[in-house]
Amino acid sequence: QHGMTVAPVVANVGPLEALTLNPNPDEVEEVFTLPLAHLLRKENQGYTHFRTASGYGYTLPVFLNGPHKVWGLTAIITELTLELLLPGRY
DSSP states (O other): OTTOOOOOOOOOOOOGGGOOOOOOTTTOSOOOOOOHHHHHSGGGEEEEEEEOTTSOEEEEEEEEETTEEEOHHHHHHHHHHHHHHSTTTO
């Protein structure tokens, strides 16, 4: 979707058990957490290749965690955040 603004926020929210999350079910299928150490392991990092109907191709990051995949805009934001927080390690 074009014209949307996304403002990612990095924060320490405390114990996750104490949080009550109400994600939009049209946007979020499931909520889960991943430690930074998990995201930094090469075996949990990958890329997904897409091709549009007009033949234009592009590659986006994906992060793996068992049955869960972080992909799309969330993976792009995660990748950019890792590059900013841990230059040289990611």
